[in-house]
Amino acid sequence: MIRFTRSVQLYQDAEGKNPDEAAPVRVLIFGTATEATIFSDDAGTIPLAQPFLTNLLSQENPGQFTFVVSDGTYDIEVNGVIALASEQIFSQAVIPVIPVLPDIDIDNIRYSKLQNPLLRILKKNKLEDVIAGSLTWTRSTTATYVDRYGIIQTAAINEPRQEVAGWLIEGASQNLCLRAEEFDNATWVKSSLSVIADSIQSPDGLSTGDSLDAASTGSLSPSINQQIVSVTSNAYTFSFFAKKNENDFVQITFSSGHVSGNPRVNFDLSLGIIGSSDSGITPKIESLSNGWFRCSASVIAVGTALNSFISLVKSNTDTRVQANSWISGDGIYSWGAQVDELPFASSYIPTVASSIPRAIEPVIAPIDNNAPLFEDPFSLIVKFTVDSMTHSDIRSIAHISSGSNLSLGHSIFIAPSGLLTTYVRSSVTNTAISVTPGVEMTIVLTFDGTDATLYINGVAEINPAVGTLTGKPLRIGVGTQDLGAARALFGNINTFKIKDSALNADEVKFIS
CATH class of the missing domain: 2.60.120.260 (Galactose-binding domain-like)
Structure with missing residues (x-):
């Protein structure tokens, strides 16, 4: 049961009378002419006859009316006219708290680590979000793309292309x-x-x-x-x-x-x-x-x-x-x-x-203050889709490299056989994965200074081998091999981030 209270607006006419004083009120079951069962006491034991009247000017809270009713939807009539139609009157329910992610230990999530990446680019509607310097997007020809509204648009030379699935990166x-x-x-x-x-x-x-x-x-x-x-x-x-x-x-x-x-x-x-x-x-x-x-x-x-x-x-x-x-x-x-x-x-x-022809489009971020040393902890996070898996060449997803070869540093790419290949400090590991064209995947590669972990869609798959490469990287590339000579993604990237710490399993699940 719940008490419902409203006031009818008061006003004076030319003769000084108030038409809403003692105005008749009826509470009807929604959509019908049937009067609802209402009460005058909060316990719902004393029935209130209908119609009942709004308060007089001489009373406290003139023009007000109040009643107690069970939870439901009602039409409220004042002076023979429906004043409140489809009024939902419900008591405040106790709603159980359901964990959004029941398999995640919220106490294990370091929000400062999640919210402060070294580099965050290729977000929705934001090419550059967190970056020291500027992103370089190079394509020597114009190119088309399908915009959010399903219309084909033409991008100028070197202009990035954003589609619903993310930023489009293609080979020649x-x-x-x-x-x-x-x-x-x-x-x-x-x-x-x-x-x-x-x-x-x-x-x-x-x-x-x-x-x-x-x-x-x-x-x-x-x-x-x-x-x-x-x-x-x-x-x-x-x-x-x-x-x-x-x-x-x-x-x-x-x-x-x-x-x-x-x-x-x-x-x-x-x-x-x-x-x-x-x-x-x-x-x-x-x-x-x-x-x-x-x-x-x-x-x-x-x-x-x-x-x-x-x-x-x-x-x-x-x-x-x-x-x-x-x-x-x-x-x-x-x-x-x-x-x-x-x-x-x-x-x-x-x-x-x-x-x-349409040219390949390398996407390169400057290295200074955007990536840690090879021997330092890191997390590399990328959300992407591919157009097709039937391709004879390697699909480069992302890399932090010390040269023009994907194997020189940290990198993630998909081989034609469907293997996901990772390099951590120049040591290679292959993992068989299932990639569905057009369906977004989240890949996270972490390194805590000793061990590496590869996560696919929030699930820890393997601990990739770790090499011995040290020193400062030279380049950060997304969607193509290094300077874009080959091995393009032919797909969309929706987020790319580099962090200077190794995310834990709960944090990876939280962002995937």
């Missing part, structure tokens, strides 16, 4: 597809397909999206394709941006004999899902804004040519270049085709008459 790549946004150009070969150029707003917010339509009415297999020169046994990924129009489905396939087994994959542009897919092809669909999706298919070339097709299909299960009944003008919207010589699609690279 090149769009081998020409006239990427000009499907009406003769570079693109059409079969039973017509193109209406610049007919819709594209994923970058401009009006350069093309309509790919059936060229006539009848049983057709409408398609458009472009061929590139390939290297036998190398991985390639064909991608393009698509949006439903009159038709909901689209297919990616390749010329017969260019990929083993002639695989195809279908995409549902209404639901944003992958349909039927053959072996020998790795598909992916990514959602952007305004109904656009990026559809991609990764394959292994079996010869020196790779001809990529966009085909209009009628269902998620259509076979390769299946003929269907079409009405002239029905189709989909398309924009931004790309072929990467990679087992995944990198960020979009616009092209016109020639193939255009």
Whole structure:
């Protein structure tokens, strides 16, 4: 039971009377005309008849009314009008304190250690947070990225790129597809397909999206394709941006004999899902804004040519270049085709008459006052995601090095086999881990002056071997090997920190 008290606003009219004096009050069960059971005493033993009246001017607290009721939601009527609708009247409950992290000993957390890193960069909306000097982000070309709102933006030379998953760091790549946004150009070969150029707003917010339509009415297999020169046994990924129009489905396939087994994959542009897919092809669909999706298919070339097709299909299960009944003008919207010589699609690279590369982007922090001596305690903390694990090169995550080699100092990187490799004072340890592309991981590497510990998502995995390297480091790098010659992350980093102490297990769990 709880006592509820309110005052009705008093005012004087021209005759000096107060209309709210002795105003009738009723307490109703919420949403009904049924009077609630109310009481005049706090124990809830003396019923209070309804309606009851607000206090007179001659009484203490004029215009006030009070009653006792059980916990619930009520409508309160004053002068025949609902004055307080859906009023929640509840006694103060005793809420049990539930530990947020029951497996953490809070007393073991040194907040001063957590809150005072030597270096903290690449935070959300904050490139540099705690740093002596300035971060160097070098990329000799422009590059694109998908912003928080699902729109493709272009970053200037040397400009960092922030996405929802964090700061995007990629290696070099090149769009081998020409006239990427000009499907009406003769570079693109059409079969039973017509193109209406610049007919819709594209994923970058401009009006350069093309309509790919059936060229006539009848049983057709409408398609458009472009061929590139390939290297036998190398991985390639064909991608393009698509949006439903009159038709909901689209297919990616390749010329017969260019990929083993002639695989195809279908995409549902209404639901944003992958349909039927053959072996020998790795598909992916990514959602952007305004109904656009990026559809991609990764394959292994079996010869020196790779001809990529966009085909209009009628269902998620259509076979390769299946003929269907079409009405002239029905189709989909398309924009931004790309072929990467990679087992995944990198960020979009616009092209016109020639193939255009995107440069690798080393991210380097100055060493002075941002990292301890190699022999001193430290914690290296990084939150990151990778786009794909199917890559033939090492993925550098972070390093504190004494030279251009990842093995010279402290470093963390992922090998193509899925092994997580760590160096502590130049001594190497490999750990088998499971990495899910697109899912953020937290890795913490600590060294207390004697022993090292590797934590993955808050769990202590191993005690890496410790070498004997001493002295002052030369460089701090994130996402690429040292000065960025190779071994790029191809992913996003959401936080990178260096501390001059070894965090304990409870502290690592707390921040992971």
